[in-house]
Amino acid sequence: MPGKMKLNQVIEVLQAKVVCGSELLNTEVEFAFASDLMSDVLTIQADNLLLITGLANVQAVRTAEMSDISAIVFVRNKKVNDDMIELAEENGMVLIECASSMFKAAGQLFAQGLKPVY
Secondary structure (H helix, E strand, O other), X not given: OOOOEEHHHHHHHHOOEEEEOHHHOOOEEOEEEEOOOHXXXXXXXXXXXXXXXXXXXXXXXXXXXXXXXXXXXXXXOOOOOHHHHHHHHHOOOEEEEOOOOHHHHHHHHHHOOOEEOO
């Protein structure tokens, strides 16, 4: 379906690495939002949302949990730590690491049909 991507397609497009949640890679996302400001993430009202961020700390995972976001791509080669993985696993989330810049990752996913929130 145009405008939707499975997470395994996201990983392929971004040449990214799954850190946790590999059993959920058939999950579809329709929208993407790129931000390092978690206060902005909290204002988003969209289902099937992929978060793209360079903020690699447990706060990003907590914010995603509060916003019902089930997948996060960490850009700029940021690394996920054990506390983040533990929280993500408790909440059924997929964490993905990507070497690209936020701009490049968002552009690649937009080019493949993922929709912006606004």
